[in-house]
Amino acid sequence: MSTRAPADLPDLSQYGHLAEYRRKRRFDVTPEPLPRLHRQMRGAKALEFVVQKHRAGHLHYDVRLEHEGVMLSWAVPKGPSLDPSVKRLAMETEPHPMDYNQFEGVIPEGEYGGGTVMIWDRGTWWPEVDDVARAYAKGRLKLRLEGKKLKGSWALVRTRGPRQWLMIKHADEHASTEDVTVTKPQSVVSRRTLAGIARAAGASPRQLEQAAAADPPREARAVRTRASRPTSSPTPAITQAARSIRRASAPTRHRSA
Numbered sequence: 001m002s003t004r005a006p007a008d009l010p011d012l013s014q015y016g017h018l019a020e021y022r023r024k025r026r027f028d029v030t031p032e033p034l035p036r037l038h039r040q041m042r043g044a045k046a047l048e049f050v051v052q053k054h055r056a057g058h059l060h061y062d063v064r065l066e067h068e069g070v071m072l073s074w075a076v077p078k079g080p081s082l083d084p085s086v087k088r089l090a091m092e093t094e095p096h097p098m099d100y101n102q103f104e105g106v107i108p109e110g111e112y113g114g115g116t117v118m119i120w121d122r123g124t125w126w127p128e129v130d131d132v133a134r135a136y137a138k139g140r141l142k143l144r145l146e147g148k149k150l151k152g153s154w155a156l157v158r159t160r161g162p163r164q165w166l167m168i169k170h171a172d173e174h175a176s177t178e179d180v181t182v183t184k185p186q187s188v189v190s191r192r193t194l195a196g197i198a199r200a201a202g203a204s205p206r207q208l209e210q211a212a213a214a215d216p217p218r219e220a221r222a223v224r225t226r227a228s229r230p231t232s233s234p235t236p237a238i239t240q241a242a243r244s245i246r247r248a249s250a251p252t253r254h255r256s257a
């Protein structure tokens with residue numbers, strides 16, 4: 001990440017909630033949208049949400065919720081889980097412009113967040129709190145999502161420091177043990193894989209390789225889709241994890257002298 005002296009920075013006050021978004025990016029280099037504040041009639045339209053799968057330095061899923069003309073944003077390293085017993089770490093990041101909801105492509109190498117971005121899910125959201133600004137400030141936001149992959153009731157709860165939250169599915173008819181990041185890995189807009197997006201946008205060989213590695217293997221998708229149906233036996237993923245744990249904890253044999 002490039003750092004510039006504060007003296008080089010323009011006056012950012014006009015960007016309001018998007019000042020940090022503006023500060024981190026060079027818009028003559030990155031294809032990401034300009035930090036334009038979105039002004040619309042309040043209550044005229046349902047609130048937008050988007051989840052972008054992003055292979056930057058590390059793979060993560062950017063969960064964004066429309067609020068007062070910008071997208072409040074959290075980076076969820078493992079992606080959302082439909083299982084209410086699973087709490088997913090969600091690091092709060094800078095609010096993004098609403099135009100970002102259309103962005104699918106490649107951020108150039110060396111730029112902030114350099115790597116491939118997929119529109120993994122999108123739709124509308126409803127707060128399940130009276131006052132979103134207050135709930136966000138307090139770090140306890142309850143919400144309902146109506147996307148293609150994510151539906152039903154969720155919570156975002158701040159746990160530690162100003163930026164660390166957890167994203168948790170509430171128990172409802174949309175809860176499931178299906179790993180939706182594996183069973184539904186494609187773009188809801190273009191149906192492309194992350195590698196397909198990287199290739200089309202002219203990613204560097206390294207970025208293309210990283211994008212391909214972030215797509216679940218085809219056979220894993222098929223196996224886990226079958227395994228995600230209600231069953232009493234452990235899923236292959238769990239069995240495999242248990243096996244590698246057993247391997248890792250097996251006593252080391254010492255070489256006989």
Ligand code: MN
Binds near residue numbers: 054060075113
């Ligand atoms: Mn990101």
